[in-house]
Amino acid sequence: MTLRVVSPIECLEGRWTLQLLIRLAQGAQRFSDLRKALPGVSANLLTVRLRALEDRGLVQRIYLPPPAARTVYGLGPNSARLQAALLTLDDWSRTEGPSLPKARTRQTMETDRAS
Numbered sequence: 502m503t504l505r506v507v508s509p510i511e512c513l514e515g516r517w518t519l520q521l522l523i524r525l526a527q528g529a530q531r532f533s534d535l536r537k538a539l540p541g542v543s544a545n546l547l548t549v550r551l552r553a554l555e556d557r558g559l560v561q562r563i564y565l566p567p568p569a570a571r572t573v574y575g576l577g578p579n580s581a582r583l584q585a586a587l588l589t590l591d592d593w594s595r596t597e598g599p600s601l602p603k604a605r606t607r608q609t610m611e612t613d614r615a616s
Contacts, residue, residue, distance in 0.1 A: 512557050517542045519590070521550055522559065522580070526587035529563060529575030559583070 513519055517539060524530065524538050535547060542550075551574060554560035558579035565571050576584055 512554075512559060515550065515553075517546065517550055518554070519587075521547070522554070522576070522583070523587045523591045525560060525574060525576050526580075526584045526591070529573040531571060531573050535574065 513522070520539055521535065524535060530538070532547070532551075535551075536542065536544060539547070551560055551562075555562060555577065558577045560574055560580070561577040563573050563575055565573060580587075
């Protein structure tokens with residue numbers, strides 16, 4: 502029997518995963534706040550990502566007692582050392598992101614070849 506070890510990078514794969522972790526690195530948030538902060542992500546996909554990250558210990562669900570009586574999500578015990586890297590990546594994307602070239606689409610590449 503071979504035991505497969507999951508690499509740390511594999512934990513960060515998947516659409517919206519990094520954006521979600523960066524958002525949570527800034528502090529615990531409610532599900533609805535995460536939906537607003539990540540326009541374009543469906544409620545279903547957000548739920549799937551949160552559960553997968555929770556299973557790996559990167560995210561934790563926190564139940565707040567009354568009178569707040571709500572659930573928030575925050576970084577989990579396995580992501581404590583990851584928080585600084587996530588915040589650095591967020592800072593870099595805000596400062597350098599606008600100056601990076603736009604991704605080329607298949608249509609753009611085909612147009613360039615035809616020229």
